[in-house]
Amino acid sequence: MNTAGRIVRLAERDRAQVQFFLDGEMRHALAGDTVLTAMLASGHTLRGSEFGSERRAGFCLMGACQDCWIWQDEGQRLRACTTLIVEGMRLRTTPPESWP
Structure with missing residues (x-):
């Protein structure tokens, strides 16, 4: 497992730790992180590209571009x-099997 993140936390390292699961693997983040920050800081990319084999890491980082949609295990996007x-x-x- 790659523990080096795509982003490096420079401050606020003393916040409470939060556990989450990404593609079935347990990861760690800090309380107050966005899902994107949690994913990138834990050494993962956001998702695969629809247009090639590249991995995506977000684009605008402020909710405008629609590039950061991912799924919850229950099927909802966020x-x-x-x-x-x-x-x-x-x-x-990746989308769940039930995704339209």
Whole structure:
């Protein structure tokens, strides 16, 4: 497992730790992180590109571009850059089988 994040936390390292699951693997974040920050800081990318084999890492980081949609295990989509991470959250980078 890659523990080096795509982003590096420079401040606010003393916030409470939160556990979440990404593609079935337990990850750690800090309370107050967005889902996107939690994913990138834990060494993961956001998701695959629809247009090639590249991995996506978000684009505008402020909820305008629609690039950061990911899924919860239950099937609902969420915008990773504007949604706060929650203890026990179960996320996936690919759509569930039930996705339209």
